[in-house]
Structure formats: structure tokens, C-alpha cells
Amino acid sequence: MNILEQLPIPLLSWYRENARTLPWRSAPTPYHVWVSEIMLQQTRVAAVLGYYQRFMDALPTVEALARVEEDVLMKLWQGLGYYNRARNLQKAARQIVDGFAGEFPRTYETLLSLAGVGEYTAGAIASIAFGVSVPAVDGNVLRVVSRITGDDSDISRPETKVRMREALLQIIPRDAPGDFNQAMMELGATVCVPNGAPNCDNCPAKSFCAAFLQEKTAQLPVKAPKRARRTEERRVFLIFTQNGEKRVALRRRPARGLLAGLWEYPNELKAVDHPLETWGVHPVGTQYGGVGKHIFTHIEWHMTAQIVYIEENDLPKGWIWADRAALRRDYAVPNAFQSFAHLVEERL
DNA sequence: AAGACGGGGCA
DNA sequence: TGCCCAGTCTT
Known part of the structure; x- marks a missing residue:
């Protein structure tokens, strides 16, 4: 039996009590969700906060983004890093305006065809903005799943990611996929944290989490060492x-x-x-x-x-x-x- | 499968 | 210092 089956109900309940108030959550239009997800790639929430609102004030619509001069766009992104994200954002905006007649794509597969949108981001937009039942597997989710299931596979391997994604597809609540995905990430970011001891006392999964029950949270997840710079x-x-x-x-x-x-x-x-x-x-x-x-x-x-x-x-x-x-x-x-x-x- | 691609916060 | 962050694209 799948240990993850016990997760959705307590997790969603926990999320509804503990969700942070974030600017992109106040009016989760596809455009808002998309831009925030791109900004959040490999980037902490705290770092994005100073950029998101200014970006939305300058470029409130996908049409404005499609038209903006590149130097203005890069100035809005200055300091956020991974600058190809900004250029891909504009490429995708032009794909949407020109190729999809300004209508935001709403399926996982179609979202994947947008520049800068990979498996994670396609899943996030599809689930949060359109209610599609697909997982959004980021670093937080990989860590949470590794710990709850006690899985010691190397999470840097694509194969591990595929397996965990499929496990999540089995248990994602069909009536709240966006909340479920956000809850997984929120849990990873605020409770099941990567550096230092996780805050297991306040975790909705503590009664069935394999890593917690076996006192293995410090050993999980397993990740291959990186090359020296x-x-x-x-x-x-x-x-x-x-x-x-x-x-x-x-x-x-x-x-x-x-x-x-x-x-x-x-x-x-x-x-x-x-x-x-x-x-x-x-x-x-x-x-x-x-x-x-x-x-x-x-x-x-x-x-x-x-x-x-x-x-x-x-x-x-x-x-x-x-x-x-x-x-x-x-x-x-x-x-x-x-x-x-x-x-x-x-x-x- | 591995490397390129930013910048910052925290132990 | 080293790790990791709401990853994606190229080679």
C-alpha cells in the first residue's frame, strides 16, 4: 500500500491553516501564476517578493510583456539571476499572443510547449490556474516525498523524479490539485526544510512519515554531490x-x-x-x-x-x-x- | 546524463 | 565555506 495515500487530507487541512499570504495568491490569474512560477524557479520566495509587484505594475498583461523592449525587461529582472528566464518569458508571451491568439494555454502538454516552461512549471500552472490534476514536482516536493516514504534514491536522478511524480499522480486530490501542489511546496519550504533540523512537531505527516518515525530526517533526501566550481x-x-x-x-x-x-x-x-x-x-x-x-x-x-x-x-x-x-x-x-x-x- | 545558468540566506 | 532554493535548456 502507498504510504502517500495518508497525506492529502491532513496536508490540505494544514495548508488552509498555514498558507502564507503571497502577492501572486491574491488573484491567481494564469498570467500571475505563470510569472510568479518563472520567478520562483531556483529562487526563494523572499527574493521574489521585491520583484513581483514591480514587474506586474510595469507589465500587467501578457500583451504588454510581449511588446516590451528587451532592455526594459532585463532592467526589471536585474539582480534576480538566471536571466534566460526573462528572455524565455517574453518568447512565451509572444507564443501566447501570436500562436494562441492571446488565449492562455490550459493543458499540461500545451503549457510544456511554452519557452521556459518545463515539467514543474507546466504542472504548477495547470493545477493552480486551471485545476488540472497534475503534480508539480520541485526540490521541496522531492524532499518531502523522500522523507515521508523513506525513499533513499538519489533525487538528482531524473528516474527518481519520474517515479515520485507518478506516485503523486495517484494521490493528488482531483478537487484541489493546485492547493495540494502548493501545500507540498509550502510544507517543504517552512516545515520539512533542507538545511538544519526539520520542524517535525508541526508537520501534518508526523504520524506516518517514515523518516520521522525512523529518525532518518537528517539522512534524507539522498542527493549526489555536486562538482566543485x-x-x-x-x-x-x-x-x-x-x-x-x-x-x-x-x-x-x-x-x-x-x-x-x-x-x-x-x-x-x-x-x-x-x-x-x-x-x-x-x-x-x-x-x-x-x-x-x-x-x-x-x-x-x-x-x-x-x-x-x-x-x-x-x-x-x-x-x-x-x-x-x-x-x-x-x-x-x-x-x-x-x-x-x-x-x-x-x-x- | 551532465553541465550551464545567478544570487542570496542560513547553518 | 557549502548547500539549496516553487528548474530549464543545451550538449
């Missing part, structure tokens, strides 16, 4: 105008890859010699700008900044001069350069 030594050039208006040089990053399409202070690996010369930049004066560090999931940047003054007309093709207002309003600069933000602002 590599380090990159980089020189960052904070380039200012020598005369006239106070401005700083920015250039756009390549359209693909890390931080694609965002703006940055020109920088290069330390292993590469004479980047200024290569760019055709002729310093009038230079000064040490301190060090900075930024940790990505798979790379660690160790940065040394150099302050450089050049003539205004010495700016390489394609780069731009930004004054303080433009830097704040128009250009999405990733948080990787946050260590130098203060230094730059002081000089603008």
Missing part, C-alpha cells in the same frame, strides 16, 4: 571620462552564455595580456580600484579593479558612456559587479 581571475576596468560630464564606460555582454545581454564594466581574464591595448583604449591616468569577489553556481570570479581615465572620444565602438541616472535607470548590470558599485557611484 572553478575560479577565474579577472581584471575589471572602471573607465571614466577625463573631462566634462562624469560618466562611466559600459559594454554589452554577448547574447549567449553567462549574464547574456546584460551590461558590464569591461573586464578580461588576468591571463590575457594588455586588454586596454587590444581594445584600443589609451589611458590618461590609472589608479588601483580594489578587489572584489563573486560566486556563481559553477564559477567563482576573483576580480581586481583598475580605475582608468580616458578621453571621451576614445571609447571603443559599441561601448557606451553612462551617467549616474542612466546607470540606475537604463542599464541592467549584474550583481557580480556589486563590489565596485560604491566606487563607481562616488565618481559619478
Whole structure:
């Protein structure tokens, strides 16, 4: 017999008592659910809160999102990370407007065809916005299921995810699939937590949870170790105008890859010699700008900044001069350069 | 199946 | 520091 069969009733009851009040829950239209789910991918609720409302104020409809200029979109996403999510969001908005005549897709399979919508997100939108009985299996759900069933399979394996998804499909309440999925995630986020001891005293599953009953919560879930990240030594050039208006040089990053399409202070690996010369930049004066560090999931940047003054007309093709207002309003600069933000602002 | 892809919070 | 987060896409 399936131990999970005991879960839905106490879980839903617990959820109705303990659900957090979240902005995307107040009016769960398909558009609201979709945008919030994309923002929440690999991102904590607390981090999304500061972005969601501002995004909705700027782009209240799927049509507005489909039409917005990419730089404005990226500015709204600046600091949230995984920037392809934003670009895929707009791609999908155009799919909806052009391909589905503005009518939001309402089946799991059709939702899957939208850019940036995978198994989890398709399940979340289908169940929460349209009441379709499909699971939404994220990291929280994998952890909760592993513990309740005492399953020690590696949850990073696709095969494990498929099996747990199928088990959930058997028990998901047909009259409340959206609440059930949200309740599973809410439980994982607030009670059956990943770091440190879970709060089993307040868990609706404590009477039948295998991990709790066998005191194995610390051993579950099982997850394969990640590969170590590599380090990159980089020189960052904070380039200012020598005369006239106070401005700083920015250039756009390549359209693909890390931080694609965002703006940055020109920088290069330390292993590469004479980047200024290569760019055709002729310093009038230079000064040490301190060090900075930024940790990505798979790379660690160790940065040394150099302050450089050049003539205004010495700016390489394609780069731009930004004054303080433009830097704040128009250009999405990733948080990787946050260590130098203060230094730059002081000089603008 | 593995790697790329951000950034932050917490033990 | 290392882990993990309402994952998806590419190779």
C-alpha cells in the first residue's frame, strides 16, 4: 500500500491553516501564476517578493510583456539571476499572443510547449490556474516525498523524479490539485526544510512519515554531490571620462552564455595580456580600484579593479558612456559587479 | 546524463 | 565555506 495515500487530507487541512499570504495568491490569474512560477524557479520566495509587484505594475498583461523592449525587461529582472528566464518569458508571451491568439494555454502538454516552461512549471500552472490534476514536482516536493516514504534514491536522478511524480499522480486530490501542489511546496519550504533540523512537531505527516518515525530526517533526501566550481581571475576596468560630464564606460555582454545581454564594466581574464591595448583604449591616468569577489553556481570570479581615465572620444565602438541616472535607470548590470558599485557611484 | 545558468540566506 | 532554493535548456 502507498504510504502517500495518508497525506492529502491532513496536508490540505494544514495548508488552509498555514498558507502564507503571497502577492501572486491574491488573484491567481494564469498570467500571475505563470510569472510568479518563472520567478520562483531556483529562487526563494523572499527574493521574489521585491520583484513581483514591480514587474506586474510595469507589465500587467501578457500583451504588454510581449511588446516590451528587451532592455526594459532585463532592467526589471536585474539582480534576480538566471536571466534566460526573462528572455524565455517574453518568447512565451509572444507564443501566447501570436500562436494562441492571446488565449492562455490550459493543458499540461500545451503549457510544456511554452519557452521556459518545463515539467514543474507546466504542472504548477495547470493545477493552480486551471485545476488540472497534475503534480508539480520541485526540490521541496522531492524532499518531502523522500522523507515521508523513506525513499533513499538519489533525487538528482531524473528516474527518481519520474517515479515520485507518478506516485503523486495517484494521490493528488482531483478537487484541489493546485492547493495540494502548493501545500507540498509550502510544507517543504517552512516545515520539512533542507538545511538544519526539520520542524517535525508541526508537520501534518508526523504520524506516518517514515523518516520521522525512523529518525532518518537528517539522512534524507539522498542527493549526489555536486562538482566543485572553478575560479577565474579577472581584471575589471572602471573607465571614466577625463573631462566634462562624469560618466562611466559600459559594454554589452554577448547574447549567449553567462549574464547574456546584460551590461558590464569591461573586464578580461588576468591571463590575457594588455586588454586596454587590444581594445584600443589609451589611458590618461590609472589608479588601483580594489578587489572584489563573486560566486556563481559553477564559477567563482576573483576580480581586481583598475580605475582608468580616458578621453571621451576614445571609447571603443559599441561601448557606451553612462551617467549616474542612466546607470540606475537604463542599464541592467549584474550583481557580480556589486563590489565596485560604491566606487563607481562616488565618481559619478 | 551532465553541465550551464545567478544570487542570496542560513547553518 | 557549502548547500539549496516553487528548474530549464543545451550538449
